[in-house]
Amino acid sequence: MFVRDCMTRSPITITLETPIFQALDIVLKKKVRHLPVLRDGKVVGLVTERGLLQVSPSPATTLSVYELNYVLSKVTVKEALVKNPISVPSDCPIEEAAQIMRDKKIGSLLVWDDEKLVGIVTQTDMVEAMVRLFGLRKAGSRVVVETADRIGVLAEITQVFKEKDINIISLVCLEVDGGRFHLTLRVSMADPAPLVNEIEARGFKIVSVN
Incomplete structure (x- = not known):
């Protein structure tokens, strides 16, 4: 923007x-x-x-x-x-x-x-x-995923969305300390529980869901 x-x-x-x-x-x-x-x-x-x-x-x-x-x-x-x-x-x-x-x-x-x-x-x-930018006026849920700083990690996470046919409204990455990042995603679904379970199943830590 x-x-x-x-x-x-x-x-x-x-x-x-x-x-x-x-x-x-x-x-x-x-x-x-x-x-x-x-x-x-x-x-x-x-x-x-x-x-x-x-x-x-x-x-x-x-x-x-x-x-x-x-x-x-x-x-x-x-x-x-x-x-x-x-x-x-x-x-x-x-x-x-x-x-x-x-x-x-x-x-x-x-x-x-x-x-x-x-x-x-x-x-x-x-x-x-x-x-x-955050798409706050659009209905949906907020999921924060903790990730390591390595090549390909974003592709791995967004692949879950592609497989589940879920739209990402916005995506922001914040470094919380050396080597760790919080990836905040707003998604177009009221109940992200199935998505969260799949992300966790692939070895990622979920920080929060709103």
Whole structure:
């Protein structure tokens, strides 16, 4: 899966002159947390919900309503701007995008194609991508098999599925420690007991069945 498969296309944008209160209104009404900021049609930065709140007057302020409204009308998103936000191309694999977000401790990435902003991918988009990759919206069961790190082991396990004419919805391999892996399979069957028995009969350890 690539970033283009899970990104939010044509994201809502604002300008440097947009007042803070207006940007916060967009965040609340549109249920977004990140807004690209434009100047003369070009992206110059990004603002986040947290950043906007940090530069907004405190709820404990002693300002009157009129003074508060005046301050809010004068403070623009420029005060909360994150300059040079990190971006990726739309054909970036989602695992690479996720690693960038984790390593840089950021909640979103702008998506560019041919020097044009085409989307934004957020942590929420990444979670949705995981749901799709694991096929969690499809009915079925989850079987975790412990395997050794050796050539052909995956073919041996999936051969059981072929013989039983069982469809694999998704398959993920996780290294738990040196030389041991947990193979998580989502399968299109409500009762995987016969499948589990056959896998165990071939010498594999079943870690869990859900």
